Amino acid sequence: MRFRFLYNSMASTTKYIFVTGGVTSSLGKGILAASLAKLLQLRGYKTTIQKFDPYINIDPGTLNPYEHGECYVTDDGAETDLDLGHYERFLNVPTSQANNVTTGRIYETVIKRERMGEYGGKTVQVIPHITDEIKRRFELLNENEAYDIILTEIGGTVGDIESLPYIEALRQFRYDYGPEHCLVIHLTLVPYLKAVGELKTKPTQHSVKSLLQSGIQPDILVCRSEQKIPIEVRTKVARFCNVSLDSVIENLNAATIYEVPFLLKKENLDIVTLRKLGLSPREEPDLSFWKDFVSKLKNPSDEVRIALVGKYVELHDSYLSIAESLKIAAAENELSVQIDWIHSEDVTAENTERIFKEVDGILVAPGFGERGVEGKIHSVKYAREHNIPFYGICLGMQIAVIEFARNVLELPSANSTEFDENTPDPVINMMEEQKRVKQLGGTMRLGGYECVLRRNSLVHQSYQKTRVRERHRHRYEFNSEYGKKFERKGMIMTGRNPETELIEIVELRDHPYFIGTQFHPEYQTTVESPHPLFLSFINAAYAHKMSKENGS
Numbered sequence: 233m234r235f236r237f238l239y240n241s242m243a244s245t246t247k248y249i250f251v252t253g254g255v256t257s258s259l260g261k262g263i264l265a266a267s268l269a270k271l272l273q274l275r276g277y278k279t280t281i282q283k284f285d286p287y288i289n290i291d292p293g294t295l296n297p298y299e300h301g302e303c304y305v306t307d308d309g310a311e312t313d314l315d316l317g318h319y320e321r322f323l324n325v326p327t328s329q330a331n332n333v334t335t336g337r338i339y340e341t342v343i344k345r346e347r348m349g350e351y352g353g354k355t356v357q358v359i360p361h362i363t364d365e366i367k368r369r370f371e372l373l374n375e376n377e378a379y380d381i382i383l384t385e386i387g388g389t390v391g392d393i394e395s396l397p398y399i400e401a402l403r404q405f406r407y408d409y410g411p412e413h414c415l416v417i418h419l420t421l422v423p424y425l426k427a428v429g430e431l432k433t434k435p436t437q438h439s440v441k442s443l444l445q446s447g448i449q450p451d452i453l454v455c456r457s458e459q460k461i462p463i464e465v466r467t468k469v470a471r472f473c474n475v476s477l478d479s480v481i482e483n484l485n486a487a488t489i490y491e492v493p494f495l496l497k498k499e500n501l502d503i504v505t506l507r508k509l510g511l512s513p514r515e516e517p518d519l520s521f522w523k524d525f526v527s528k529l530k531n532p533s534d535e536v537r538i539a540l541v542g543k544y545v546e547l548h549d550s551y552l553s554i555a556e557s558l559k560i561a562a563a564e565n566e567l568s569v570q571i572d573w574i575h576s577e578d579v580t581a582e583n584t585e586r587i588f589k590e591v592d593g594i595l596v597a598p599g600f601g602e603r604g605v606e607g608k609i610h611s612v613k614y615a616r617e618h619n620i621p622f623y624g625i626c627l628g629m630q631i632a633v634i635e636f637a638r639n640v641l642e643l644p645s646a647n648s649t650e651f652d653e654n655t656p657d658p659v660i661n662m663m664e665e666q667k668r669v670k671q672l673g674g675t676m677r678l679g680g681y682e683c684v685l686r687r688n689s690l691v692h693q694s695y696q697k698t699r700v701r702e703r704h705r706h707r708y709e710f711n712s713e714y715g716k717k718f719e720r721k722g723m724i725m726t727g728r729n730p731e732t733e734l735i736e737i738v739e740l741r742d743h744p745y746f747i748g749t750q751f752h753p754e755y756q757t758t759v760e761s762p763h764p765l766f767l768s769f770i771n772a773a774y775a776h777k778m779s780k781e782n783g784s
């Protein structure tokens with residue numbers, strides 16, 4: 233190991249930054265990691281982020297959204313933690329399978345190796361075998377030395393039993409590489425106690441103590457706080473946690489997550505980080521684009537109101553990338569977006585008018601299973617009949633197809649075989665190769681696929697090109713045997729997979745804006761490049777609002 237340290241520190245120039253979390257969960261490690269990575273990227277360092285999650289699932293693909301929020305999908309077809317969405321939206325660079333690792337994945341690799349006899353008769357143990365595998369994966373993104381800096385977010389909270397192998401692997405990694413190549417940033421909470429009017433540092437001290445017990449002295453402490461942290465409190469944290477005063481970074485609540493890079497820059501987090509890693513600050517980061525974006529986000533000239541119909545709406549994180557895509561697209565047009573979170577089970581034929589009367593656009597969300605499907609069908613019907621801009625994503629597109637089949641093609645029992653295996657009109661059905669699949673995890677049509685767009689369609693106008701690549705996550709598909717019937721009555725197929733001929737996009741010919749996509753564009757929105765389909769949807773919704781206000 234010592235040998236590897238010498239080798240690595242001489243041959244590899246890559247620097248590793250680890251972000252750990254203390255005191256409580258939900259302090260925003262992902263946003264901290266993404267914001268710091270952004271600042272480093274803007275200073276000219278090639279930077280990426282990965283996340284290690286301490287749960288046993290191989291990936292979050294089989295998790296109910298209520299458990300863990302949205303499942304984010306990368307271009308190479310990995311089902312990942314939603315923090316990867318933040319990473320992509322902030323950094324504007326794609327992530328991959330290797331950017332999200334779970335305890336399940338680590339154990340799976342080690343156990344497979346054991347079954348192949350690769351441990352040569354040794355007892356396979358957490359230390360060294362699991363920790364070695366964690367360390368191997370810490371470095372995996374850097375196979376070709378493609379990055380100057382790799383940030384690694386360690387999920388969970390320090391002190392949790394399940395985080396222990398990661399913390400031990402980090403301790404060894406830091407020993408192997410040395411502190412100039414491996415920096416630890418610890419995110420903690422400095423709560424404000426109203427009754428005594430004081431900020432309390434004890435939880436931070438305890439959480440650092442817990443890290444020290446595992447042999448890790450954090451280099452930088454980022455302190456979440458609802459109040460400004462005065463110098464005396466900072467000094468106390470610095471002294472009792474053994475860090476320099478300028479390494480106690482205040483992280484106040486921000487009006488929007490996109491403001492966090494500015495707050496952290498004001499605290500010099502990027503400069504302190506680079507100094508500790510022995511790197512020069514290079515150029516001042518040019519934040520003008522972000523400044524402009526945040527200012528548009530915070531000072532909209534008008535609002536657009538979108539109904540988001542889904543069955544997990546109680547937990548907004550279930551639709552995180554969709555909500556962020558709407559916000560980002562609206563900001564581009566100096567608008568704010570108000571999302572009406574509509575539970576699909578609450579929508580009936582009778583109450584659509586009341587629910588949707590005031591909205592400017594209706595978005596039917598992705599989803600699995602039969603619950604809430606009828607409510608989604610009523611929502612689509614209302615949008616179609618009242619010329620309200622409509623966008624259906626994945627299941628939302630499939631629902632648009634079912635609604636059209638039932639109410640326009642007069643096939644009253646039309647359905648997806650996901651909900652009725654014996655429907656006489658399976659307008660959405662499973663592909664043959666999917667029927668053979670028995671295992672649940674990682675077996676859907678996943679990741680990026682090419683799509684060819686029909687000229688002069690709405691999607692062609694939106695993208696301004698005829699070939700795009702978008703990410704998928706589903707088992708069921710439009711049944712092309714029905715294609716001609718739909719086209720004749722006005723639902724047109726405007727996007728096709730060039731290799732398989734699968735239908736990826738449907739539109740309505742005689743409607744101001746009605747699009748359904750089998751793919752998920754929300755996974756490709758970034759701050760620097762808002763997605764063309766969300767832009768055109770927001771524009772159409774705003775045009776609808778204006779025409780309502782002008783009484784036309």
Ligand code: GLN
Nearest residue numbers: 598599626627706707708
């Ligand atoms: N349940 C549908 C399918 O598997 C849609 C999935 C989704 O909306 N992501 O095809």
